[in-house]
Amino acid sequence: MKIAQLGMPLVLMAALTACSGDAAESDGKTTITFSYLWSGPEGEAIEKLIAGFNGSQDKIVVKGVSSPDTQKQLASMSSANGTFDISDHFGNTVGSWAAKGILAPLDDLLEQQGVDTAAFAPAAMDQMRHKGRTYALPIAVHTFQLVYNKKLLDAAGVEPPTTMDELAAAIPKLTETDGKGAITRLGLGNADLPTSLTTLGYAFGGAWDGTGPTPGDPGNLAALKFWQDNITNKYGADKVSAFKAGWGQYMSAQDPFYTGRVAMVIDGEWQAVSIPKNAPGLEWGVSPIPVARPDLDGTTQLTASTLFIPANSKHRQEAAAFMKYLVSESAARELSLALGNLPARTGLADDPAYAKIPNFGSWLKAMKSPKVRSLSSAPYAAEYAADLASAFDSVVRATATPEEAMAKVAGRAAGYAKG
Structure with a gap:
C-alpha cells in the first residue's frame, strides 16, 4: 500500500x-x-x-x-x-x-x-x-528517506547531504532557472508536502504531538522556516507554484523526479519498485533524512x-x-x-x-x-492533519510565516474533540 x-x-x-x-x-x-x-x-x-x-x-x-x-x-x-x-x-x-x-x-x-x-x-x-x-x-x-538523482548530484559536485546545512547548500547547486528566472529544475521537491514537512520537523528535533497537538514546537517551526528560506523565498512562491503546475503525474514516466526536473525528494520505499518499472534508465540513490544535530541521526517518520x-x-x-x-x-x-x-x-x-x-x-x-517517529493516532488526528496541510500550504505560498501558520493551527486545536 x-x-x-x-x-x-x-x-x-x-x-x-x-x-x-x-x-x-x-x-x-x-x-x-x-x-x-x-x-x-x-x-x-x-x-x-x-x-x-x-x-x-x-x-x-x-x-x-x-x-x-x-x-x-x-x-x-x-x-x-x-x-x-x-x-x-x-x-x-x-x-x-x-x-x-x-x-x-x-x-x-x-x-x-x-x-x-x-x-x-x-x-x-x-x-x-x-x-x-x-x-x-x-x-x-x-518510512521516508532522501531519494536523489545520482547524475545530477555528480554533475553539480554534490555529495548526498547528511545535515540540514549540507541540504541547504545542495539545493541551489541543483536548482536551475532560465533567463527570465523561471525554474527549470528544483533541487528539492516533495511528493507530498505534509509528509515532507512533518518528516523535516522530526529531523529538526520537533514533535507534532505530545499529550496533544504541538504545532508550535521549535523544531517544527525550524523545519518550516528552512523550507521558506531555501525554496519559497529563495526562488519566489509564484515561480515555485508555476514550476510545480507543470509536473507530470506522480510515479508515472512523467514524474518530475524520474524526468530530472527535481534532483532530490523525500519519499517512501515504494519508489524502490516504481523507479525500475517506470524510469528504468534513472540512476538513483537513497540516503537518510538530513538532520539538524548529530544526536538526531536516523530520524525519520x-x-x-x-x-x-x-x-x-x-x-x-x-x-x-x-x-x-x-x-x-x-x-x-x-x-x-x-x-x-x-x-x-x-x-x-x-x-x-x-x-x-x-x-x-x-x-x-x-x-x-x-x-x-510517527504521528499520533488520537481522535483528533484527521482534523489535525487537515489543519496542518492547510497551514503548510500557506507557508510554502508565503502567505503566512511559520509562526503565524502554526499559531492558527494551535488555535483550532484547542477545539478538537479529545475523545
Missing part, C-alpha cells in the same frame, strides 16, 4: 463496501467478507493470500471485495448490520474510529489467536492503540497500513483468525514483496528476499532506527 503524498505514491485512500458481512454458514463453514482498498496488481496479491488462507483450513471461507469508497466504509461500520468483517486502512484513523466505537477491540481476540504484538514495529503499534487498548494491527509500514475488525462484525473470531494469517511471517513477507512495502514485523527486516529490491535496505534500516 502506498502512502501517499503522504502519499506519496500515493496512498490509495479507500475503503470498503460491498457484500454482506452477515456471513453465511453452510457445510460447517463460516463465510466472512474482507473488504480491502487495494486494486489492480495489489488487489491480485490480496486475492492470492485469501486463496491461500481458504485452502489452509476447512472452517472459514473468506470472500474478498475491492472497493475504494471511504464513505460507504464508514456508513457500513456505523450501521447496525455491517457489510464486512475485516478491512484495512491507515494508522492515523485508529484513534478517531476507536473513539467513535466503530472498531472492535482486539486484545482478547489476539491473545486467543496467539498473536504477539511485540513482533511489530513499535512506532506502528503506537498508532494501533487508543486508551491502552489495541484496535488494529499493521499489515505494512512505510513512519506510517502504517492497518487491518481492523469493525465493531458490528458478527464473526469477530473468524475475522481474527484470518487477521492472524495475514500478519504471519509468510503472508506478511509475500504481501510486502508484492506491494513494495516494508514488512510490519521487525523480524522480517533482515530477510534476504528484500535484498533483491534496489536500495530497499535504506528504508528497512530506517524502520529499525530508535529515532523513527
Whole structure:
C-alpha cells in the first residue's frame, strides 16, 4: 500500500463496501467478507493470500471485495448490520474510529489467536492503540528517506547531504532557472508536502504531538522556516507554484523526479519498485533524512497500513483468525514483496528476499532506527492533519510565516474533540 503524498505514491485512500458481512454458514463453514482498498496488481496479491488462507483450513471461507469508497466504509461500520468483517486502512484513523466505537477491540481476540504484538514495529503499534487498548494491527509500514538523482548530484559536485546545512547548500547547486528566472529544475521537491514537512520537523528535533497537538514546537517551526528560506523565498512562491503546475503525474514516466526536473525528494520505499518499472534508465540513490544535530541521526517518520475488525462484525473470531494469517511471517513477507512495502514485523527486516529490491535496505534500516517517529493516532488526528496541510500550504505560498501558520493551527486545536 502506498502512502501517499503522504502519499506519496500515493496512498490509495479507500475503503470498503460491498457484500454482506452477515456471513453465511453452510457445510460447517463460516463465510466472512474482507473488504480491502487495494486494486489492480495489489488487489491480485490480496486475492492470492485469501486463496491461500481458504485452502489452509476447512472452517472459514473468506470472500474478498475491492472497493475504494471511504464513505460507504464508514456508513457500513456505523450501521447496525455491517457489510464486512475485516478491512484495512491507515494508522492515523485508529484513534478517531476507536473513539467513535466503530472498531472492535482486539486484545482478547489476539491473545486467543496467539498473536504477539511485540513482533511489530513499535512506532506502528503506537498508532494501533487508543486508551491502552489495541484496535488494529499493521499489515505494512512505510518510512521516508532522501531519494536523489545520482547524475545530477555528480554533475553539480554534490555529495548526498547528511545535515540540514549540507541540504541547504545542495539545493541551489541543483536548482536551475532560465533567463527570465523561471525554474527549470528544483533541487528539492516533495511528493507530498505534509509528509515532507512533518518528516523535516522530526529531523529538526520537533514533535507534532505530545499529550496533544504541538504545532508550535521549535523544531517544527525550524523545519518550516528552512523550507521558506531555501525554496519559497529563495526562488519566489509564484515561480515555485508555476514550476510545480507543470509536473507530470506522480510515479508515472512523467514524474518530475524520474524526468530530472527535481534532483532530490523525500519519499517512501515504494519508489524502490516504481523507479525500475517506470524510469528504468534513472540512476538513483537513497540516503537518510538530513538532520539538524548529530544526536538526531536516523530520524525519520513512519506510517502504517492497518487491518481492523469493525465493531458490528458478527464473526469477530473468524475475522481474527484470518487477521492472524495475514500478519504471519509468510503472508506478511509475500504481501510486502508484492506491494513494495516494508514488512510490519521487525523480524522480517533482515530477510534476504528484500535484498533483491534496489536500495530497499535504506528504508528497512530506517524502520529499525530508535529515532523513527510517527504521528499520533488520537481522535483528533484527521482534523489535525487537515489543519496542518492547510497551514503548510500557506507557508510554502508565503502567505503566512511559520509562526503565524502554526499559531492558527494551535488555535483550532484547542477545539478538537479529545475523545
